[in-house]
Amino acid sequence: MPRSHDSYYVTTPIYYVNDKPHLGHAYTTIAADVVARWHRLNGRRVHFLTGVDEHGQKVLEAAGRRGISPQDHVDAMVAPYQALWQRLGIAYDDFIRTTEARHVAVVQAALQRLKDQGDLYEAVYEGWYSTAAERFWTEKDLVDGKCPDTGQPVEWVQEKNWFFRMSRYADQLRLFMAEHPDFVQPESRRNEVLGYLKKDVADLCISRPAARMSWGVPFPWDATFVTYVWFDALLNYVSALGYRPDGDSGPLFADFWPADHHLVGKDILTTHAVYWSTMLFALGLSPARCLYAHGWWTVEGQKMSKSLGNVVDPNLLVDEYGAEPLRYFVLREIPFGYDGDFSHRAFMERTNADLSNDLGNLLHRASSMSEKWLQGRVGALDEPREADRALQALADRAVATYGRELEALQFHKAFEALWELVRAGNKYIDTEQPWALNRQGDTARLAGVLRRCLEIVRVAATLLQPVMPAKARQLADQLALPAGALALPGCARLELLTEGATLPSPSPVFPRLEELPARVQALLQAATAAPPAAPAPPAPAKETPVSTPTPAASTPAAAEETPLISIDDFSKVQLRTGRILEATRHPDADRLLVFKVDVGESVPRQIVAGIASRFDPAVLVGQQVVVVANLKPVKLRGVESQGMLLAAGGKDVRGLVSVSEPLPPGTIVR
RNA sequence: GGGCCCAUAGCUCAGUCGGUCAGAGCACCCGGCUCAUAACCGGAGUGUCCCAGGUUCAAGUCCUGGUGGGCCUACCA
Numbered sequence: 001m002p003r004s005h006d007s008y009y010v011t012t013p014i015y016y017v018n019d020k021p022h023l024g025h026a027y028t029t030i031a032a033d034v035v036a037r038w039h040r041l042n043g044r045r046v047h048f049l050t051g052v053d054e055h056g057q058k059v060l061e062a063a064g065r066r067g068i069s070p071q072d073h074v075d076a077m078v079a080p081y082q083a084l085w086q087r088l089g090i091a092y093d094d095f096i097r098t099t100e101a102r103h104v105a106v107v108q109a110a111l112q113r114l115k116d117q118g119d120l121y122e123a124v125y126e127g128w129y130s131t132a133a134e135r136f137w138t139e140k141d142l143v144d145g146k147c148p149d150t151g152q153p154v155e156w157v158q159e160k161n162w163f164f165r166m167s168r169y170a171d172q173l174r175l176f177m178a179e180h181p182d183f184v185q186p187e188s189r190r191n192e193v194l195g196y197l198k199k200d201v202a203d204l205c206i207s208r209p210a211a212r213m214s215w216g217v218p219f220p221w222d223a224t225f226v227t228y229v230w231f232d233a234l235l236n237y238v239s240a241l242g243y244r245p246d247g248d249s250g251p252l253f254a255d256f257w258p259a260d261h262h263l264v265g266k267d268i269l270t271t272h273a274v275y276w277s278t279m280l281f282a283l284g285l286s287p288a289r290c291l292y293a294h295g296w297w298t299v300e301g302q303k304m305s306k307s308l309g310n311v312v313d314p315n316l317l318v319d320e321y322g323a324e325p326l327r328y329f330v331l332r333e334i335p336f337g338y339d340g341d342f343s344h345r346a347f348m349e350r351t352n353a354d355l356s357n358d359l360g361n362l363l364h365r366a367s368s369m370s371e372k373w374l375q376g377r378v379g380a381l382d383e384p385r386e387a388d389r390a391l392q393a394l395a396d397r398a399v400a401t402y403g404r405e406l407e408a409l410q411f412h413k414a415f416e417a418l419w420e421l422v423r424a425g426n427k428y429i430d431t432e433q434p435w436a437l438n439r440q441g442d443t444a445r446l447a448g449v450l451r452r453c454l455e456i457v458r459v460a461a462t463l464l465q466p467v468m469p470a471k472a473r474q475l476a477d478q479l480a481l482p483a484g485a486l487a488l489p490g491c492a493r494l495e496l497l498t499e500g501a502t503l504p505s506p507s508p509v510f511p512r513l514e515e516l517p518a519r520v521q522a523l524l525q526a527a528t529a530a531p532p533a534a535p536a537p538p539a540p541a542k543e544t545p546v547s548t549p550t551p552a553a554s555t556p557a558a559a560e561e562t563p564l565i566s567i568d569d570f571s572k573v574q575l576r577t578g579r580i581l582e583a584t585r586h587p588d589a590d591r592l593l594v595f596k597v598d599v600g601e602s603v604p605r606q607i608v609a610g611i612a613s614r615f616d617p618a619v620l621v622g623q624q625v626v627v628v629a630n631l632k633p634v635k636l637r638g639v640e641s642q643g644m645l646l647a648a649g650g651k652d653v654r655g656l657v658s659v660s661e662p663l664p665p666g667t668i669v670r
Numbered sequence: 671g672g673g674c675c676c677a678u679a680g681c682u683c684a685g686u687c688g689g690u691c692a693g694a695g696c697a698c699c700c701g702g703c704u705c706a707u708a709a710c711c712g713g714a715g716u717g718u719c720c721c722a723g724g725u726u727c728a729a730g731u732c733c734u735g736g737u738g739g740g741c742c743u744a745c746c747a
Contacts, residue, residue, distance in 0.1 A: 188675050192742050195673045199743090266741080335683090339740085346682095349696075357709055365706035372705080416695085423710095430703065430711040438705090450705095508707050592746060610746020631747055644747045 007046070008039040009256035011288075013264055014051040014096065014236050017077045018058045021084045023297050023330075023342060026314040028263050030327050031294065031336060031409065033090045035261065037466035038406050041488050047256045049240050050085070051096035052078050053233045055226075060215040070215045074099060084314055088323045089469060096240040098217075098232055106239035107232050108220040110283060111206075113245040115221070119165045119282050125205070128154040162207035162225060169278035170201035176277065182290060184273055185409075186337040189266060189293040193273040204275060206231040234276045237262065238285070245283055259288040261409070266293040292409055295339035300524070307527035311520070312342050320517040324468035325351045325510070331411035331467065344520050348513045354419060359460055360510035362425050363478055366453035367506040369446075373438045378454060378480060378501045379447025387431065391452060392494055394424050395459055399492040402463050418463055425456040454479055455494035462486040474509045574630040575646070575669035576600065577659055583620045594639055595620075599627050600666015608641035611656070626657045626669050 012028045015021065029050055036048035054074040063073035078097060085092065096103060114120045174197050177183055177190070184190035207225040208216060216226030241257055242250035264272050269291070277287040299308040310316070317326050329347050332354065334340030370376060384392070401417035428449070437446040461475035465486055476486055480501035490496075516524075581604050582596035593611055596604040607627065628644040646657035659669070 188741080191674050195742070198673080270742080333682095352707095352709095353696075356707060361707055361709050363706095365710075367706095369705045419695095426710050427712090429705070433703080433705090435703090435705055506706085510707080512707055512709085608745095608747075628747075641747060 006044050007255050008036070008044050009047045009049070009241075009259040010036050010261045011048075011237050011259055011263065012050040013268060014053040014098065014233055015081060016056070016058075017052040017054045017074050017081070017097075018056075018062055021081050021314060022309060023299075023312045023314055023317075024265065025081075026084065026088060026326075027297065027330050028265065028294065029085060029090055030088060030330055031411070032261075032263050033088075033092070034327065034331060034411065034466045035406065035409060036093075037091060037469070038403075041465060042403075045255065046093065047241070047252065048092045049094045049096060049237065050090070050092050051094075051236060051240070052081055052098070053229070053236075054078070054097055054099045055216045055232055056229045057213050057215070060213065063215075071099060087315065087318050088327065094240050096236050098236060102242075103236060103239040104217050106243060106245065107217045107227055107235050109245040110235060110279075111227065112220050114164065114282055115162075117282075119168065120162050120206075121165065121203075122160055123163050124158050124160050126156070126158045128156060159209060161205050161209070162219070163203045164206045164231070164279070164282070166204045166275070166278045167201050169281040170197065172281045173197065173201075173274065173277050176281075176287065180289075183287065184269070185290060185292045189269055189337075193270065196270055196274065201274065201278075204228075204231075230271055230275055231279070234272070234279060237276075237288075258286045260290065262288045262291045263409075264291065264293055266295060269293040292337070294336050295334065298339065298341045300343050300527075301341055307523075311344075311523045311527050316519070316523070320520055321347065321351070321513075324471045325355060328355065328415075328464075328467050332415045333412070335412050336409045344516050344524065348516060351510070352512050354415075355510035356508070356512040358419060358422050358426065359457070360508055362422055362429075362453060363457040363475065364506050364508060365429065366425075366450050366457070367478060367503050369434050369438075370450050370454070370503055371506060373434075374443075374447055374450065376503050376505075378497045378499055378503060379449075379451040380444075380499050381451055381495055382444045382448030387428065388448070388452060388494075391424060391428055391456075392492075394421050395456065395492045395494055399459065399463065406466075414463075418460060421456055422460055425453050429453060451497065451499075452494050454497055458486070458497060459491055459494070462488060462491040471509060478504060478506065478509060480504065573628060576627050576629045577663050577665060577667040577669060578605070578625050578627040579665045580620050580623045580625060592639075593620075595645070597625065597627055597643070597645075598665040599629055599643070600664065605629075605642045606640060607643045607645055608639050609645045609647070611645070611647055620656075623656065624658045624662060626659065 010032045012032045015025050032048055032050065036046050040046045052074075054070075054077075059070050059074060059077075063070040066073060074097070082095065085095075098104075111120070177194065177197070181190070184193050206228040207219060208228060210216075210218065210224050210226050214226060216229065217232050219225040219227065237259060238253065238257060241253040243253045243257070244250070262272060272291050280287050297312070298304065299312050302308060314326075325347075329350055330342075333342075333346065333350060370379060398417045398421040402414045405411070405414035405417065432445075432449045434446050434449050437443075437449065457475060458479055458481065461472045461479070464475075465472040472486060473483075476483075479497060480503050481497065576599050578597040578599040580595055581598050584594050592608050595607045595609065597607050598604050605627065626646040628646065631643050
């Protein structure tokens with residue numbers, strides 16, 4: 001099974017086509033592209049796969065709203081991804097779409113094989129089903145016996161579904177993880193998966209009745225079912241290689257499976273580590289060598305929001321800064337695997353300091369001096385002195401470290417190693433003082449010194465090719481190097497330039513940014529001018545992922561658009577003002593607070609609300625709130641709740657609803 | 671509630687097996703240089719290594735407890 005080491009296979013998640021591409025998508029894809037280009041530069045055969053996930057409820061609904069077929073819809077929605085990858089210089093080898101025949105055939109063959117070998121079984125699921133919300137609810141979910149989302153009636157449905165015997169392969173996965181400590185990275189994520197595996201692993205429901213959700217891969221033996229989105233989506237990693245569960249898989253598969261790196265966002269780690277691995281075991285395949293979960297970006301120190309999303313729209317960033325500095329920045333600024341913050345100020349400071357001041361200016365000063373004092377030619381090397389040998393040793397080390405760290409996806413460490421060399425180049429100029437050598441007429445030494453500085457830039461250009469291919473070519477041009485002269489093998493030797501070659505007139509390859517672009521400033525202002533004024537001092541906002549996109553929700557998604565209701569429906573809801581008398585933490589649930597609320601009745605209501613992540617109970621006492629007064633009481637983790645506090649922000653609570661004037665508790669709200 | 675991780679300079683973070691481990695970069699300040707994109711080079715300062723105990727000849731480092739933060743997971747009417 002082990003493949004030869006002259007090949008390399010890296011994947012990104014397939015992005016959910018209904019979302020617009022954002023910084024998180026760009027980040028993952030840039031990382032994959034850089035490491036893929038690096039391996040190509042090393043002469044390895046590389047396969048770099050990305051793509052889109054095109055099935056599921058949301059696609060179906062969006063297509064319905066547009067009045068077109070789901071296929072037409074996804075055909076249109078895939079374009080922004082491919083356009084962005086083009087702009088970002090992403091050189092993927094394959095782009096897979098889950099609606100493609102080559103993929104659908106593999107999903108179906110995999111289902112058939114698992115069924116034939118007894119890894120699938122039918123079971124009946126019973127529950128309350130809301131046609132309006134297109135999903136199941138448990139008894140305690142229901143509100144007055146109706147769908148809590150839509151208020152529509154629900155019906156008791158017995159539904160047959162197909163289950164994958166994931167539990168059968170759990171032990172194999174535990175063993176695999178024990179034997180392959182590097183399988184899940186970073187280590188903290190590995191621990192997370194190990195924790196998950198300590199519990200029993202349940203079987204996985206992998207079908208959805210087509211009557212409910214038709215936009216998926218039909219089951220081969222029963223077209224009344226379509227395939228669960230994750231089961232469908234995960235198989236892309238092998239379907240794109242021409243894998244056949246039921247026969248000959250072809251050369252690509254033999255060459256490239258198991259994958260070297262699956263890059264994923266931390267939000268979809270468990271799915272990949274557990275679902276995908278057990279699926280592969282069932283198919284008799286080995287999991288990828290490494291599943292690397294990277295972090296999320298915040299923006300300007302704040303959680304992502306719609307306006308902040310605009311501020312880091314990848315297309316904007318490419319417009320204003322260019323693709324290549326952006327590629328450098330996202331990989332340099334934070335260690336891969338950690339969360340990080342994208343701030344325009346930090347972008348400007350980082351790219352100015354590293355690219356313009358250190359690297360760009362090293363080239364500029366060396367070539368300017370060569371132009372003035374060496375007739376614009378690449379100088380001849382002189383006999384190496386102590387300082388020169390030290391420089392060479394540093395170059396050797398930088399090149400070795402750079403490759404090692406890049407292959408471990410520790411991009412920031414790779415760049416640090418390279419910049420040690422670049423800074424040493426600047427220091428070398430100061431110590432050797434070429435202007436003094438020129439005055440002294442020591443042309444031989446002058447030529448040697450300037451030559452070594454140019455050689456350092458060549459080393460940097462060579463190593464940076466995967467990150468900034470066009471900039472690397474520009475650097476090569478400035479060094480009078482012909483196309484294709486930035487070969488990696490042996491590149492550390494500070495003697496590879498063409499002696500006597502005529503240098504072009506120096507021109508900055510990385511111009512400094514003196515201030516933030518006007519368009520960025522305007523967007524920043526707009527984004528920060530509209531703060532969501534919280535009624536109480538909020539707990540620090542939790543970072544909301546902008547992350548790598550998940551292929552889809554893990555359950556059949558609730559309808560995004562609720563149907564219109566009549567005024568009669570609305571009048572069934574009784575809203576009243578209330579005043580919080582007491583607020584305490586739920587004894588047995590981290591996210592819940594328990595309130596005593598005066599709603600104008602003889603006895604205060606006890607109400608449980610899931611807002612502990614946002615609000616400190618102490619500061620809420622005395623707060624005027626709006627209460628849903630006629631909700632059926634229910635026990636929440638053992639504590640009865642006799643109503644509901646209105647809050648803004650959905651699941652991610654951002655503010656409590658109140659009224660503008662102090663009113664007696666119990667005042668009707670409508 | 672269960673699980674995992676983190677806390678070191680103004681900021682971002684390195685610190686491996688307990689023993690030059692009090693460090694880097696950025697920012698700031700001072701100095702140098704004059705080739706250069708006002709860039710570059712050097713130097714300096716600031717530390718309760720989160721707190722309290724413990725183990726040890728010796729503790730950012732190991733152990734226990736606590737505080738604060740993050741993440742996974744359950745509950746979120």
